[in-house]
Amino acid sequence: MTRAQYLFLSFLSLDLVAFAVVLQQVGYQGISFLPCPLCIxxxxxxLDIVITCFFAAGIPRFRKLFHGLAILAAGYGVAVAGHHVWLLSHPGESCGIDPLEIWINQFQLANGLPWLFKADGLCSAQLPAILGLQVPEWSLLWFGLILLVLAITFFKKTKQ
Structure with missing residues (x-):
């Protein structure tokens, strides 16, 4: 991948986080989208994809290392978003207010940046769909696309 492609993936991922914060702060159709532990x-x-792709763009010598770390971050995101989608399709299940939420909210980042890292919502909450999909479904789609792009380009010859 080229430097510009890494920067594109980095800014795309940052924009997706910014969109989530806007949904949380402003809401959609009059409803505030409070983040649950899985959302956080x-x-x-x-944010891991943002950082690793940014470093891949800026440090050509370690580009493959950061590219691999970005693949791991995207795979992690697919797993978490996939579990979240599964919870939405099984209304009887819920992560609810559980030890995961308490654990996440005790991190220094949650205390320092509560608007970004504090979990206040329920994982199984049925919020309004955006263009036909729930937010976790959109997240799974984006993580999947990013993972696909990163995995396909990992073995291609890189351009400095």
Missing amino acids: LQRVGY
Whole structure:
């Protein structure tokens, strides 16, 4: 991948986190989208992609290492978002207010940046769909696309 492609993936992932924060702060159709523990873990996955792709763009010598770490972050995101989608399709199940939420909210990042990292919502909450999909479904789609692009380009010859 080229430097510009890494930067594109980095800014795309950052934009997806920014969109999630806007949904949380402003809402959609009059409803605030409070992040649940799985939402926060997905934000961490996107921010990992932001950081690793940014470093891949800026440090050509370690590009393959950062590319591999970005693949791991995208795979992590697919797993978390996939579990979240599964919870939405099984209304009887819920992560609810569980030890995961308490654990996440005790991190220094949750205390320092509560608007970004504090979990306040329920994982099984049925919020309004955006263009026909729930937010975790959109997240799974984006993580899947990013993972696919990163996996396909990992073995291609890189351009400096």
